Amino acid sequence: MDRDRFERSPTGHLVKITGTDGRSGVAYEHVAFQPDPLAGAEPALAGGTWRNVARAGRALGRLDQAGRQIPEPALLLQPTLRTEAQSTSALEGTFAPLEDVLAAEVTEPTSQSEEVREVLNYVRAAEAAFAWIGDGRPLTVAALCQVHRDLVRGTPADTRDAGRIRSIQVAIGSRGGAIDTARFVPSPPGLELDAAVRDLLDWITVDSKSIDPVVAAAMAHYQFETLHPFNDGNGRIGRLLVVLDLCWKGILSEPLLAVSPWFEVRREEYQDHLREVSATGDWDGWISFFSEGLVESCERTIRTVDDLLGLQAEYVRRLKVAGLTGGLVRDIIDGLIGSPFVTVRSVSEDTGRTLQAASNAVARLVELEILRERTGRSYGRVFEAVEVTSVLRAQSGR
Incomplete structure (x- = not known):
């Protein structure tokens, strides 16, 4: 000094x-x-x-x-x-x-x-x-x-x-x-x-x-x-x-x-x-x-807040186009802007639904390109709302 x-x-x-x-x-x-x-x-x-x-x-x-x-x-x-x-x-x-x-x-x-x-x-x-x-x-x-x-x-x-x-x-x-x-x-x-x-x-x-x-x-x-x-x-x-x-x-x-x-x-x-x-x-x-x-x-x-809320509205729109207006898939997307990573087990535990019901809902959201499976040694079968994490990366300057 x-x-x-x-x-x-x-x-x-x-x-x-x-x-x-x-x-x-x-x-x-x-x-x-x-x-x-x-x-x-x-x-x-x-x-x-x-x-x-x-x-x-x-x-x-x-x-x-x-x-x-x-x-x-x-x-x-x-x-x-x-x-x-x-x-x-x-x-x-x-x-x-x-x-x-x-x-x-x-x-x-x-x-x-x-x-x-x-x-x-x-x-x-x-x-x-x-x-x-x-x-x-x-x-x-x-x-x-x-x-x-x-x-x-x-x-x-x-x-x-x-x-x-x-x-x-x-x-x-x-x-x-x-x-x-x-x-x-x-x-x-x-x-x-x-x-x-x-x-x-x-x-x-x-x-x-x-x-x-x-x-x-x-x-x-x-x-x-x-x-x-x-x-x-x-x-x-x-x-x-x-x-x-x-x-x-x-x-x-x-x-x-x-x-x-x-x-x-x-x-x-x-x-x-x-x-x-x-x-x-x-x-x-x-x-x-x-x-x-x-x-x-x-x-x-x-x-970031505006983009996340906009994404949530877009997810709802995609569900409506697919003829899915409620149920477990809607429960999942309501929480994605706050927690963009899920597993079948976490969905089951958070919603009280069976593992099979959670698995079916996650698979449907993958088909709609709302979720994507993230592979890798440290992840296992973890699913990511890629558009949400992209918004958050922008907030972090990356």
Whole structure:
């Protein structure tokens, strides 16, 4: 970390750190960046940035309206959440094909890769966090720690610090994790870090209410990433925090927003903007970039929702042309936009019908080219609504 760039920072200060590198066993003497608590007002922003903020606010309003008009928003939350899970994990170096993540509901856990299981950890952690917020409970340190515990369960990061504010010094962007070669060294562990995390959550819950919600979400995300409070998973939790914040403040009634696909394809720019806030106090550049990301993410999500609902209507039309107006085949297609992978057994279990009836219905949908059997070592006899997964790949930017 270039000390000269950070020692005159208007948003924080450097603190001396010493210790022994856990990987190499070499003693180090270095500095870490400690961000100041967030202010109770917006930072000074240029007119163009405020216009981007306003655009983001309008885009969030359109997405919220779209969510309110969906008869079963929970149906569309599943593919949106899995798309976000796959992309936010890829940003942190854990890549699993989107189709594998979507098919995980109907495949045996033993056939899933470690990467898929880690992505699914995010899905479960996010679902629990959304339920927490949906019950009207503000985010607390305990709730955030539970998100981390769920996220890292069964992964190499499932250490004694799992579900706890970290007790070790970490470094970002270094070769082999060494402190002295790191691009950025976040706050040292200890009482100050614990207090800073509590201050951030209090700020989100109370102090940021007088700040534009888009600006507040950008500021909170920066602060969380800069504190880097956990031993792993900070990027994924920090981006989840954006949606949790917007839901907590009532900007979004349903957590249908997927922000990571946009940031994933702009990884270096995203990281550079965060670092510039710490080095030079460039809130303007970060908030403008963040607002642009929200606009694009909202518009992409709205298009995805429209395309999925359009596909559902098209499937109904195909059934009518084939003389199938109801029954088990209709039950299956009603759920495909939320779960585009099925097996005969999953259809039987979900509908309470016999395996033979489920098999006949799936075969009919294959004939109508609504389902296609997906073959492969890890799939077995799994059937895919290819047009649905194509829409979701477009949402993920792939």
